[in-house]
Amino acid sequence: MIRPRVDExxxxxxxxxxxxxxxxxxxxxxxxxxxxTVTVSMATGAALEQPHPIMDTRTLSTTYCTFMSEDGQKxxxxxxxxxxxxxxxxxxxxWSRWLVPPAxxxxxxxxxxxxxWSVFKPPLESALxxxxxxxxxxxxxxxxxxxxxxxxxxxxxxRNGPRWAMFVSMICFSSGFLLAALGVSTSQYWLVVFGYGFxxxxxxxxxxxxxxxxxxxxxxxxxxMATGIAIMGFGGGALIASPWSTQMLGTFGxxxxxxxxxxxxxxxxxxxxxxxxxxxVRVPPVGWVPRGWVPAKAAARALITTANVSARxxxxxxxxxxxxxxxxxxxxxxxxxxxxxxxxxxxxxxxxATPVSVGAAAxxxxxxxxxxxxxxxVWSSTSDLIGRKNMYRVYLGVGALLYLTIALAGNAHxxxxxLCAIGILSFYGGGFATAPAYLKDLFGTYQVGAIHGRLLTxxxxxxxxxxxxxxxxxDSQKAAGRTxxxxxxxxxxxxxxxxxxxxxxxELIRPVNPRFxxxxxxxxxxxxxxxxxxxxx
Amino acid sequence: xxxxxxxxxxxxxMILAWAWVVLPFGYxxxxxxxxxxxxxxx
Numbered sequence: 001m002i003r004p005r006v007d008e009x010x011x012x013x014x015x016x017x018x019x020x021x022x023x024x025x026x027x028x029x030x031x032x033x034x035x036x037t038v039t040v041s042m043a044t045g046a047a048l049e050q051p052h053p054i055m056d057t058r059t060l061s062t063t064y065c066t067f068m069s070e071d072g073q074k075x076x077x078x079x080x081x082x083x084x085x086x087x088x089x090x091x092x093x094x095w096s097r098w099l100v101p102p103a104x105x106x107x108x109x110x111x112x113x114x115x116x117w118s119v120f121k122p123p124l125e126s127a128l129x130x131x132x133x134x135x136x137x138x139x140x141x142x143x144x145x146x147x148x149x150x151x152x153x154x155x156x157x158x159r160n161g162p163r164w165a166m167f168v169s170m171i172c173f174s175s176g177f178l179l180a181a182l183g184v185s186t187s188q189y190w191l192v193v194f195g196y197g198f199x200x201x202x203x204x205x206x207x208x209x210x211x212x213x214x215x216x217x218x219x220x221x222x223x224x225m226a227t228g229i230a231i232m233g234f235g236g237g238a239l240i241a242s243p244w245s246t247q248m249l250g251t252f253g254x255x256x257x258x259x260x261x262x263x264x265x266x267x268x269x270x271x272x273x274x275x276x277x278x279x280x281v282r283v284p285p286v287g288w289v290p291r292g293w294v295p296a297k298a299a300a301r302a303l304i305t306t307a308n309v310s311a312r313x314x315x316x317x318x319x320x321x322x323x324x325x326x327x328x329x330x331x332x333x334x335x336x337x338x339x340x341x342x343x344x345x346x347x348x349x350x351x352x353a354t355p356v357s358v359g360a361a362a363x364x365x366x367x368x369x370x371x372x373x374x375x376x377x378v379w380s381s382t383s384d385l386i387g388r389k390n391m392y393r394v395y396l397g398v399g400a401l402l403y404l405t406i407a408l409a410g411n412a413h414x415x416x417x418x419l420c421a422i423g424i425l426s427f428y429g430g431g432f433a434t435a436p437a438y439l440k441d442l443f444g445t446y447q448v449g450a451i452h453g454r455l456l457t458x459x460x461x462x463x464x465x466x467x468x469x470x471x472x473x474x475d476s477q478k479a480a481g482r483t484x485x486x487x488x489x490x491x492x493x494x495x496x497x498x499x500x501x502x503x504x505x506x507e508l509i510r511p512v513n514p515r516f517x518x519x520x521x522x523x524x525x526x527x528x529x530x531x532x533x534x535x536x537x
Numbered sequence: 538x539x540x541x542x543x544x545x546x547x548x549x550x551m552i553l554a555w556a557w558v559v560l561p562f563g564y565x566x567x568x569x570x571x572x573x574x575x576x577x578x579x
Contacts, residue, residue, distance in 0.1 A: 094546060094547070095547070096547045096551065098551060099547060099550065099551060099554055102554035102555050102557060102558045103554070105558040105562075106557060106558055109558055109561060109562060233558070233562075236562050236565055236566075238565075239562075239565030239566060239568065239569050240561045240562065240564060240565035241565075242565075242568070243564075243565070243568040244564075273557075273561075276554065276557050280554055359575040360575055360576050360577075362572055362575055362576075363572055363573050363574065363575035363576025363577070364576050365572075366569050366570075366572035366573040366575075366576070367573055367576055369569060370566075370569060370573065
């Protein structure tokens with residue numbers, strides 16, 4: 001237990017009645033050097049120019065500070081900070097939480113454009129004379145930067161709040177396009193790679209995690225659904241960008257001038273589109289909970305905690321690494337099929353009476369994209385009802401059975417193949433979208449965005465692992481003279497093995513040991529506050 | 538917080554905010570469905 005010093009007085013403006021509520025761990029977020037300092041005070045009186053004596057103490061369990069009106073209902077004065085600061089985004093009492101998902105979507109739908117980069121590859125290759133490998137560099141660097149900035153920028157996002165994070169994301173992502181436009185117009189390809197890949201990639205990572213903890217604070221009763229909406233948006237971003245970018249290249253042309261103009265328009269349009277999220281996003285006021293929702297009742301369910309674990313402590317727990325394995329192998333299984341979908345279905349049914357045409361294979365890829373996107377919202381929302389652990393049992397267990405069905409059925413029935421692939425891809429999307437809510441259940445909302453950022457390294461790993469397994473084995477089988485389903489059978493059994501390992505890792509997940517929990521401020525009486533550990537999960 | 542009366546005050550903003558994201562998303566899904574028809578045509 002830590003006995004805090006009450007050593008900070010805040011000068012208030014001329015508004016009447018304010019309470020300054022700062023929790024120890026929030027002070028730690030603002031000034032890491034003052035980790036053991038807590039100030040919990042209620043000051044009364046108008047036009048306070050001098051430090052005011054402490055009148056009362058309060059318990060608070062949110063991750064920001066605010067100034068409240070006398071009745072404690074209305075935030076009347078933001079803590080020091082500019083328009084982008086967390087304290088300036090505290091929602092007024094009549095704010096609807098249903099305004100927060102569109103704010104999140106405006107960011108995720110924009111940054112999801114990254115998966116439509118392939119549209120720019122052929123024009124760049126012919127206009128700037130770069131190789132296929134070279135034209136993929138901006139995307140690859142962008143994905144690397146997404147992982148790095150999400151993993152390392154998480155604590156900054158938590159500290160500065162969602163508006164700051166969305167603003168940084170907007171600036172980086174849009175600037176990336178503008179730099180790329182400059183690079184193309186001056187035939188400096190390195191600038192395209194640096195702009196879109198490095199600068200834009202930082203925007204991808206910060207943008208991806210920016211709304212996560214805010215959504216879960218607004219929707220503690222339905223965290224799976226809330227994050228499912230946002231993460232579905234990331235998948236939807238490519239659906240918008242792919243035809244839109246194609247049409248724009250058709251309009252402006254595919255020479256350097258046309259590509260540069262297309263990049264310029266992308267940068268400007270995405271800046272405007274994302275600014276809606278920057279302006280609209282709000283964090284809930286201190287102590288806000290949905291009407292009729294009782295945290296203690298929700299926490300009575302297995303694996304749902306009311307305690308909080310910092311990002312630094314989270315990666316020291318076995319639960320984090322079990323979930324890392326779960327996500328990594330679930331994504332590996334899905335991404336393997338997704339990346340190879342078109343050639344895979346054509347190879348599978350090449351020697352049958354019903355071969356699959358190029359056009360039909362493209363339709364199959366579109367169907368899988370739809371399954372991936374729908375799975376994100378449907379399965380993630382379902383996890384609010386049946387629990388996160390059970391949901392991952394379905395993703396991994398049923399996913400393994402679907403892979404087994406494909407392996408055993410071979411090329412006997414194409415509808416069996418298609419149905420199983422739809423199921424696998426919906427579980428792939430669902431696995432992505434349910435992960436933040438699983439983290440919230442295990443580690444609380446305190447730094448869940450930062451923890452999620454670190455978990456995304458599992459995605460990066462799977463992004464390499466999945467295609468590597470499928471492609472390497474298919475190539476070796478082809479070299480051995482095999483055709484049809486035999487090209488993929490070994491890969492399918494490897495995927496089944498990975499899913500089983502993931503299933504076992506999920507079974508090992510238990511509530512986090514209380515020694516990792518953050519201290520909680522408990523009310524002790526006027527002018528004295530005690531920090532204690534929070535209760536069990 | 539967001540009871541019916543309070544939500545009603547935000548209806549225009551709510552419509553604008555959701556339209557802002559749903560319209561482009563709908564465009565993307567429409568384009569996807571056009572591609573999807575090729576699966577059954579092939």
